[in-house]
Structures are given as C-alpha cells and as structure tokens.
Amino acid sequence: MSLISVEFLFFCAFVLLLYYLVKDRYRWIVLLLSSLVFYCLAGPKYVLYLLFSATSVYTGARLIDRMNDTRDAYLSEHKDGLNREEKKAYKASVKKKQKRILFLCVLANVLVLFTLKYLDFGIAYFNYYRLLITGNTNLVPQPGLILPLGISFYTFQSLGYVIDVYYGKVKSERNYFRFLLFISFFPQVVQGPISRFSALQQELFSEKRFEMERITSGLYRILWGLFKKLIIADRLSSYVARSAAFRMDYKGPYLLLCIFFYAFQIYGDFSGGIDVAIGVAELFGIRLTENFERPFFSKSIAEYWRRWHITLGTWFRDYIFYPLSVNKGILNLGKWCKKHLGEAVGKRVPVYLPMIAVWALTGMWHGSESKFIVWGLLNCTFLILGTEFEPLSKRIMEKLSLREDMLIVKLYRIFKTFWLMAFLRVFDFVKTPKDGFYLMADVFKRWDSFDLNEIYTTLLLPKEELIVALIAIAVLAAVSTIQRKGSIRAKILTKNAWIQYAGLIGLAAVVLIFGSYGLGYDAQSFIYMKF
C-alpha cells in the first residue's frame, strides 16, 4: 500500500479512530497490529524477514544487557575482594563476550540484507566476466530475489539499536512486541527516517491525549509532503526519464534542465515522502526525527550532507565512521604515516580512510549497481577536495577582500553546491557509470539552439505542466526561505481555528487540482523505497 493512495488514507483514518478510542495503555498495541497489517499488505511472506531481524536483534540486545547486569552485580558483590587490575580484567572478559554477540547479530542481519540486495547482481557480474574470460555460456541462474519493503531502513534502525545497547547508551527493551513496533512502525517502515531507540521509545510508549492541534499540524505536514511529491516530483519524472534515456537526441540546454529538474524531483520525492511519514506519525502524537533541513541552502558539500537524509548520515557517522577512525589499527597507521610520510599525511589517514569506507558503503546502500559506488566515491572525492582547498579558498577571498558573511559569497557557495550535487545525482537515473559521465559531458555540448516546443512535445512536459512545475519550485524555494526564521506551520497554528482550517482546505485543494494525475493515474512509487 503506497503512502500516497486512497487505501492508505482510509487505513490511517481507521487506525486513528481505533487508536484514540482504546485506553492509553493499549494504544501501542493498535499501532503494532496496524503496522503488521500494513506490512503484510506488501506481501505476507516478507514479514518473515522483518521478524527475523526483530527476533535476532531483540535476543542479542537482551543478552548483552543481561551480561551488564550480571557484571554489575558481581562487581558490587566483590567490591572489596578484587583489586583494580582484576576488576579491569573481568570487565574486559565480559566486554569480549558481548562483542561476540554483537558481531553475530550484525553479521546475521547484514548477510540477509546483502544477499537480498546484491546476490542477483553478483551472479550477473559473475556470469558476464566468466563468459568474457572463459567463453563459458552456461549461465548461473539468478534466484530473482525481491527486496522486502523497507529492509535497508529497518535493518539499519535495528542494528543501531543493538550497537547502542552494546555501548550502554540505552537499556534493552524487555518486551519483544514493543521492540517489534519500534522497527515496524508503519509510517516510517517504508523509507525512514531511521530512528534511534532512545528517541522513538519515549514517543511510542508515552501517554497521549487527543489534541486537535496535533492533528491539524500533522495534516499540514502530510499535505505539504503531497505538494512536493505530486506537484513537483511526479510532474518532472517523465521529462527526466525521457531526456536521460535519449540524451543523444537532446542538446545541452535540455540536459542541463534534466539535471536541474532531477534535483527537485528527488528532493520532492524523498522529502515529500518523509513529510507524509512525519505528518502521519504526528496524527498519533508521535514525533519522528527530521530527515531534511533545507539542503539546497547548503554552502558546502559537507553542509549539504549534514542537511540531506540526516538520519542515514548520522547513522554512518556514529556506527561506521567513528568506530573506524578511533580504531587502534587506524590510529596506529596514522602514527606510522606521520613518522614515515610526514605530519600532513599522518593527520589525514585516520580521517580519510574511514571516510572513503563510509562513502563506498553509502553508495552500496543506495543500490547494487556499480554506478552507486561511483556516486558515493565521487561525493567523497569532492568532500576531500573541499577540505584540502579550504586554505586556498580563504587566501583567494582575502585577496579579493571578500568575507564569508557577504551575501554574494553565500549565494555563490549555495549556487556551486547545488549544481555540484545536482550533477552527481545523474548516477541515480542512468544505467551505468559511463552513461552518467557521458550525460554530464553532453550538457556542455550543442548549445546552438533551444526550443521550448521541444519540452512541450517530445520531452512530455506540456506548457501548462511546465508552468505549474516552475511555480511549485518557486513556492518551495520561498517556503524554505521563510522557514529559515521558524516553522510556518507553528505560526499558522497560533491563528484562530477558522484560519487554520481554511489554510488546510486551500492546501488540499491545491494538491488535488495541481497534483500530477490523469486518467488511470497511479502515483509514482517513491524512489527511496527501492533502496
């Protein structure tokens, strides 16, 4: 069931009614059952993967936590009988056992994810290279595995939880079903945000009262998400797909427009879906973590990645980057480099090596094709270049008497970051890395003419549609600009009820009238759903 469907609307309305009708202490059970029903509707057999993840992580976390309790009890009992060294050795032995459990837990879940996501592609590559090298035409059959709904998201969320339990940041959840709700909560299971247990636990299980203000606020958020998804993203999708597939037929300006449009398509699609998820959760009085913070206003790539898909970025930072960069082996390698290759290299190695690993994994997380790894590593390259050229950039600015707080400097940086990120995004919608590079190069070729009729006809974006898309993008930019000074929704919610409802009806009307529908229309599925 798509988050953008009439069925989902009725599903939400029914669950909402039930949720507020039952006593507070049973509300989480309503959410759990509805989440399982929601998941079953995507394919009952896929629930087994979800249950495997939930059961393995729940058991692992409980075991780790129990060892903590046993350790603390033992140390308290033998407080005076053990010296410092003995206590340290005992703690280390417990930690070692916990580490083994954590390792098994992570391995089992990563293996499932890896197999489902990469096995078919692995076999395809194997067949291709075997044919190329040995001429063997016997193909190994591909099992044709289908990715269960949201597996990349809930696997990361549950692994984050068990690692936090291992670190002692959170206590493990005793009730299996409560934990199951944490990873299956239906608004977020499709495409995130990737929540932390410490934050979501409080939201899911705390006492709730029916508050009309929350419902109104949630509805505004849902409609804003639909605005981004249906009016911007879905409207631009045909243009992007067509121009990318037939790039040889189109001159530079059309391809540049394709890159520009895709930046808004992917933002409208993903952040719109997240708005719907956050809005639906808000109807139940549950606050989900924000996943975007107006990324197109970023002044550097590093800032962009702090503001785009925030929950994935912080996940990689906390569970991959930091563990790697403070790992003894990497620190020692840094010291060795410092001694033999100089301070500059020694300083960079413990930061850049984990960064490269993180970006290769980020690319792989997005998909099994090699183009995603190329995309990840290119992002990493530009991040490294940005860091390395920062001193030079500062010197140039000094020479030109420019300051960081000048509007012109800020605008230049926003412009540069936007286009760089937009260009790298081409790897999302091309078939191979080579296609991506060719498309980027083709943008700069054949600028001799530009005819709007081409867009209206062969590029499948009629004049009216183009105007609606451009106005919607302008509205999005204006809203984002105003939001820098605070939430617009919060301001609307301070007005009287009639104004609030009028705004709501107005926004709903805009979505209904200008949404990208048609005869037999079916909303485009979310791009991030397939990740």
Next chain:
Amino acid sequence: MDELREILEGIHPEVDYDTETGLIDKRIFDSFDVITLVGELVDTFDVEITAEQMIPENFNSMEAIRNLIERLSDE
C-alpha cells in the same frame, strides 16, 4: 593534567582552553583535530576511547575532556 593542555595547545594554540566551552559545537576542532586528539589521549593517558565516547559533550572543553579521561581511567 598539564599534559592535556600541552596536547590541546599543540593542536590549536590560539584557543583559550580555560574559558572555551564549544570546541566541537563552534567547529573550532574539525574531524582531523578530534581524531588527532583521540590518538594523543590514548597514547598519553593509556585509556581506550571507543566510538561510544565520540559525542560533542565529551570534547567541547578542556574540562569535559579531563572528565572523560578520569572516567575512562577509573574503568
């Protein structure tokens, strides 16, 4: 703990470590500085710093870093 001051001044000599409480939050220390600092702390104070300690609150001031070392030494 004068060694800690020496380490910090070795990384950013211009900072007043007696008053500064936003080494991470104000981005005075970037990732290179933090990882260099961790390497130095591990060597000098014979403590094990793991990813769980990598939160801004542990590195925002000299005081916070000192508390972290003391905590880790006690473990």
